[in-house]
Amino acid sequence: MKSLGSIRRDFTPWKDPNAKPYIQFDKVTKKFGDFTAVNNLSLTIFEREFFALLGASGCGKSTLLRMLAGFEEPTAGRILLDGQDLRGIPPYRRPVNMMFQSYALFPHMTVENNIAFGLRQEGMPKPDIQKRVAEMLKLVKLEQFAKRKPHQLSGGQRQRVALARSVAKRPKVLLLDEPLGALDKKLREETQFELMDLQQELGLTFVVVTHDQEEAMTMADRIAIMDKGEVMQVATPPEVYEAPTSRFVAHFVGNVNMFEGKIAEQSANTTRITGPSGAQIVVENGGAAARADANIVFAIRPEKIRVSSKKPVDAVNALEGEVYDIAYLGDMTVYHVRLDDGQIVRASALNAARVTEDPLTWNDRAWVSFRPDAGVVLAR
Amino acid sequence: MNTTWSRFNITSITLGFAFLYLPIVLLVVFSFNESKLVTVWGGFSTKWYVSLFHNQGLMDAAWVTIRVGLISATVATVLGTMGALALTRYTRFRGRVLFSGMIFAPLVMPDVITGLSLLLLFVAIGMDRGMTTVILAHITFTMCFVAVVVQSRLVSFDRSLEEAAMDLGAPPVKTFFQITLPVILPAIVSGWMLAFTLSLDDLVIASFASGPGATTLPMKIYSQVRLGVTPEINAACTLLIAIVTIGVIIASVANKRREVQRQLDERAAQRG
């Protein structure tokens, strides 16, 4: 069985045509004055999905989340939650809770009261509140900090309080705006897995905003890549990485080599490309449909390119050049090869063995080769 | 940097402090004077303090001043806070720039003009002058000070706190009383204190706005001084100074304590 990426996923409601979408952005536009922050955006998110919004700063991620939470109204379009149009429903009546980028903990309340705040608003009986708060404190491992005020906590602890407060009400949807932004790298990685466990455990729908692609790849079922208020692609992490549909996405996620070229010939699942200097590349199962002679880009990830001193005998795609730069990183080595037509190709090789048979050095003649199914053709 | 004290520095500081505090020290010292002549020392005595408390006129004036101060400071705090909220929150209403400029104007307006214009207003609408008009006048001019103090706090207020409260199910009014108000309370309290002290020592506006039967302490002191300074007045002023000093000391000690506690807490938090 073949699949994109190395993980088989069993949770794929977006592939099921009968699955009912849970959150639906329907041609949503948001303008601030004459600046368009979100532009005619449509998106569906399914129940129990861990959905990530990924994009550069200022591309409209927070605005999208704030519209879902009810702090901003769309200028045009509709947002549906479980089939219900959310227009006009104030934030305090939406079954959605948000964890803020700045945490927004109430400074005059103890940790306990911060967590209990939402429960008090819905008039939950006192003993139940106490039970739920204790449960939440245990979940985020802050039992001994219940009586502290937010300014008596470290950054990581504050982040946990904010998380506990936003899940305490068991909202149908939890919105997280850069939840791990203020944490250092190690704590961040730990917390990513904690968030995933929490989502599984409580069976909630998570919408997470982040501009850290690794974070999005680690946690999310699907990722929406945004640029200037528009969604460029919505796909699973392996699809986003292995099958980007545009140059923007290919560039945005991970490293990539791009070859300009024209389509010479296209059949069922094989595409032949001619580079500007006449070099030929054969692509299988990665072709965007484009008319012959169209200008396209061939995109290939560095780790899918092999570098060798001799032309591999069985290689379908092999290009010759000169080693221009080498970086030894321990776990892998990154080669920059300048092809004879001047283009620089980045290739990375995992250092699977301690001893290398065919070592290369600066200015050596070298061949870069790759399988026909290693890259994709991008028409836009 | 030159940290040694030059002779020039010492002289200027001594002169400056002498200029500031010598009159006050003199006033305090002479309040304990045995002699009836203010400028001639006749031995130590506390008799003027005793007679002060038997001076019905001064005591009445003090009571009027306190009532005027409490009522006007409280009303001014409510109105000033509302004004500050309107100015920082509803940034799009028409005439906001004009309104926010106008709220600063009374801060620099000469008291004589404020007093005179209020007097004209009270006369024009046929309002009998008395304690009510003094209170109204004080509300009017202290409100702006409260608004400015509260506004400067609101500018740095993190709006996401309110959004978080609403997100957790609290309607706007509840959010205001449970989140916004407690967080900006220190600024509101200092606004109130400022309004109270301003009302306490106002002479000019009160003179314009008041009528028979509503004499505030500054007015009383001023009118008595015109007949000659008595040691009794010195005693009254010394008491006022004592009250203000104690107030300032309590406030700054409490502030300092809070600051130290905060630092300790933060250090404890760093340790985990």
Ligand SMILES: Nc1ncnc2c1ncn2[C@@H]1O[C@H](COP(=O)(O)OP(=O)(O)OP(=O)(O)O)[C@@H](O)[C@H]1O
């Ligand atoms: N209230 C507002 N008034 C005017 N412009 C706004 C407002 N809120 C957001 N914007 C603009 O909309 C754009 C998108 O903002 P948004 O906060 O959604 O970005 P973001 O993707 O969350 O960025 P970041 O990663 O930095 O948080 C920005 O250019 C921002 O300047």
Ligand SMILES: [Mg+2]
């Ligand atoms: Mg943001």
